[in-house]
Amino acid sequence: MTPETLADKVLTAADAAFSTAGLDTGVLPETTSVERPRNPEHGDYASNLSLQVAKRVGRPPREVAELIAARLREVPGVAGVDVAGPGFLNIRLAADATGVIAGQVVAAGDAYGHNDSMAGHRLNLEFVSANPVGPVHIGSVRWAAVGDALARVLRASGADVATEYYFNDAGVQIDHFTASLLAAAKGEPTPENGYVGGYITDLARQVVADHPGVLESPDASEVFRTEGIALMFAEIRESLARFGVHFDVYFNEKDLHDRGELDAALQRLRDQGRVFEADGATWLRTTDFGDDKDRVLRKSDGQWTYFAADCAYYLDKRQRGFDRVVIMLGADHHGYIGRMRAMAACFGDDPQTHLEILIGQMVNLLRDGEPVKMSKRAGTFVTLDDLVEAIGADAGRYALARYSSDSTIDLDLDLWTKASSENPVYYVQYAYSRISSLLRNAAELGLSRGDDYDASLLSHPRESDLLKQLAEFPAVVAAAAELREPHRIARYAEDLAGTYHRFYEACRVLPRGDDEFTATGAARLWAVEATRVVLANALGLLGVSAPEKM
Numbered sequence: 001m002t003p004e005t006l007a008d009k010v011l012t013a014a015d016a017a018f019s020t021a022g023l024d025t026g027v028l029p030e031t032t033s034v035e036r037p038r039n040p041e042h043g044d045y046a047s048n049l050s051l052q053v054a055k056r057v058g059r060p061p062r063e064v065a066e067l068i069a070a071r072l073r074e075v076p077g078v079a080g081v082d083v084a085g086p087g088f089l090n091i092r093l094a095a096d097a098t099g100v101i102a103g104q105v106v107a108a109g110d111a112y113g114h115n116d117s118m119a120g121h122r123l124n125l126e127f128v129s130a131n132p133v134g135p136v137h138i139g140s141v142r143w144a145a146v147g148d149a150l151a152r153v154l155r156a157s158g159a160d161v162a163t164e165y166y167f168n169d170a171g172v173q174i175d176h177f178t179a180s181l182l183a184a185a186k187g188e189p190t191p192e193n194g195y196v197g198g199y200i201t202d203l204a205r206q207v208v209a210d211h212p213g214v215l216e217s218p219d220a221s222e223v224f225r226t227e228g229i230a231l232m233f234a235e236i237r238e239s240l241a242r243f244g245v246h247f248d249v250y251f252n253e254k255d256l257h258d259r260g261e262l263d264a265a266l267q268r269l270r271d272q273g274r275v276f277e278a279d280g281a282t283w284l285r286t287t288d289f290g291d292d293k294d295r296v297l298r299k300s301d302g303q304w305t306y307f308a309a310d311c312a313y314y315l316d317k318r319q320r321g322f323d324r325v326v327i328m329l330g331a332d333h334h335g336y337i338g339r340m341r342a343m344a345a346c347f348g349d350d351p352q353t354h355l356e357i358l359i360g361q362m363v364n365l366l367r368d369g370e371p372v373k374m375s376k377r378a379g380t381f382v383t384l385d386d387l388v389e390a391i392g393a394d395a396g397r398y399a400l401a402r403y404s405s406d407s408t409i410d411l412d413l414d415l416w417t418k419a420s421s422e423n424p425v426y427y428v429q430y431a432y433s434r435i436s437s438l439l440r441n442a443a444e445l446g447l448s449r450g451d452d453y454d455a456s457l458l459s460h461p462r463e464s465d466l467l468k469q470l471a472e473f474p475a476v477v478a479a480a481a482e483l484r485e486p487h488r489i490a491r492y493a494e495d496l497a498g499t500y501h502r503f504y505e506a507c508r509v510l511p512r513g514d515d516e517f518t519a520t521g522a523a524r525l526w527a528v529e530a531t532r533v534v535l536a537n538a539l540g541l542l543g544v545s546a547p548e549k550m
Contacts, residue, residue, distance in 0.1 A: 001100065002101060002104075002474070003471055004474070006045055006091065006093070007033050009072065010068070010072060010089065011028065011032050013075060014067075014071070015028060017070065017071045018057070021067055034046060034091065037090065040461070043092045046088050046089060047091065048087075050064040050087040050088070061086050062087045064087065065088070066083055068089060069083055072091065077093055078092070078094070079093055079094040079097075095455070095456045098464055098471075099455030101467050101470055102453070102470070102526040102527045102530040103530075109533060110536075110540075112537055113156060113477045113537045113541075115156070115157050116158040117158060117478040118154055118159035119158035120158075121159045122161075123324045123325075123326055124161075124164055124320070124322040124324070124326065126165070127146070127148075127150075127163070127327075127328035128144050128165055129166040129168070131173055132177070133174070133176070133195055133232070135235065135384065136239055137381040137382065138384075139330050141384045142363050143330070143360055144240060144384065144400075145243075145397045145399075145542075145543070146486060147163070149486035150328075150484060152542075152543065153541055162248045162249060164248065164250075165250045166251050166253065167233060167250060167251060167252045168253050169233075169253055169254045170257055171253070171309075174225065176194050177194075178224050178225040179191045180200050181224045185207065185208050185224070186215060204228075207227045207228060242384075242385070242388055244393055244543045256313060261315070262309060266297060268347065269297075269311065269346055274286075281298060281299050282296070283295065283296055284307075286342035287342075288346070289341065291338050295339055295343075297311065307343075311347075314344065315347060324353070324355070324356060325354060330360060331360065337357050337359070341355060356484075361405065361408040362408050363409045364411065365382055366411065366412045367412075367414060391416040394425060394429070394544045397543050398424065398428075398542060399424075401490055401542050402491070403487055404485060404487055405487075419550075424494055427497055428539065429546065429547055431497035431500050431501060432536060433547050433548065435500070435528055435529075435532040436548040439532065442510055442525060445510065447510065447521070447525070448522075450522055453522055454523055457520045457523040458523050462507055463527060465499050466527055469495065469496050470530055470534050473534050476492045477489065486541070496535060500531050507524055509524045
């Protein structure tokens with residue numbers, strides 16, 4: 001019996017109890033939940049439903065709880081119900097009701113943990129979107145791990161999600177990038193506001209190699225612009241691919257300009273009555289919706305602002321049919337939130353419904369307790385490739401997705417390369433590998449869990465702990481999706497790995513020597529296989545591999 005199933009039974013019992021007692025069933029919520037008590041002596045699950053509704057029916061909470069408990073004790077699979085404290089329901093399940101979850105997990109396989117909590121939502125999820133003037137740096141790498149994991153979690157919860165990378169290939173930074181490449185190719189000093197690092201030299205050499213004589217061409221600047229951007233973007237995509245991140249859409253800012261979408265967005269905003277002219281420039285009256293100042297869309301010299309492109313890009317996403325635009329940004333973008341929410345409102349949208357901006361904090365890399373030196377190639381920052389080279393893609397993804405994105409991470413490279421339980425990703429992967437080894441040993445011995453098992457045999461406290469943990473996975477996935485917190489999956493996986501290790505130490509699965517393989521052993525194989533499934537699914541949601549051997 002899953003927590004969700006039990007919660008439904010609590011609600012059904014309450015409805016029946018209220019009807020019999022002549023109490024208003026209309027006060028009952030449409031849904032309720034149960035929680036695992038911290039103290040196992042308080043039962044397998046607890047409900048506070050009585051406390052929620054007692055005042056509405058004019059009865060003491062304990063009296064209401066007793067009414068519900070009486071009905072709940074009649075439910076098959078419920079071994080006992082106690083009323084505790086001011087009116088909590090402490091519920092104990094029969095062993096077979098708990099044990100059946102192993103079969104349900106195995107039957108669901110890869111789909112276990114999937115739910116429909118986000119069904120009907122169509123989201124555009126934009127993350128990373130690093131400027132095409134250099135390799136992906138460590139701050140953006142965090143969003144690569146978190147964003148990709150979040151997309152997986154949202155899809156597992158029923159949402160229709162398109163992941164998108166916005167490629168800023170228009171604007172002043174591209175002019176500086178082009179000038180930097182050209183200077184490097186000519187052996188000249190880096191221009192003011194230019195970009196430095198070995199990667200600039202590498203790109204410049206590649207452009208010259210691909211286009212002999214380009215430095216003597218009158219179109220040299222345009223060649224370096226076009227080819228430099230293409231080479232840099234190809235490198236960014238390759239780096240992300242090595243990290244296991246692939247986007248559904250790679251969107252070029254330049255296309256917005258070429259297709260006239262900035263003009264279309266401006267007209268749409270004019271039609272909404274939110275545009276005005278002042279000092280020769282065109283403005284959007286974002287202060288109508290709480291922004292700290294109005295924003296320029298077009299400068300007095302006729303040049304578009306970055307904000308104008310933001311407006312056009314947002315409108316483009318909405319016109320593609322997305323009901324929610326989710327944008328993941330770095331720690332230095334807090335000021336971006338107010339203007340973007342106001343912009344959405346200027347289009348006539350509800351920012352609470354149609355726009356969501358997530359802000360992530362910084363990542364500090366440490367080795368031997370000291371900050372890691374900057375990348376030799378990038379010159380000024382640590383890159384995605386540097387991280388993968390240092391600890392690998394699995395450890396990198398897990399480490400960055402393991403923490404709430406609103407907290408700063410001090411990522412110790414020494415820790416994340418250890419082959420020990422101190423390393424969280426190793427700890428989880430080792431549990432999966434250990435299970436795979438056990439199942440291989442069982443197969444070599446000719447032992448099988450069979451097509452069915454006696455769920456009531458899984459009655460040991462460590463078995464019960466494991467099964468209840470398995471039962472919680474769908475709710476964890478749903479919560480991670482709703483709260484945009486994929487780190488919940490990582491923490492759950494670590495808890496499950498620990499619970500499995502304790503189960504393995506306490507409950508013999510395979511027989512020793514000539515001992516008989518009993519029905520209990522077969523039932524335990526079901527629990528072991530169920531744990532393997534859930535660990536693989538959890539790691540999969542984080543984009544981390546589940547190794548058969550370590």
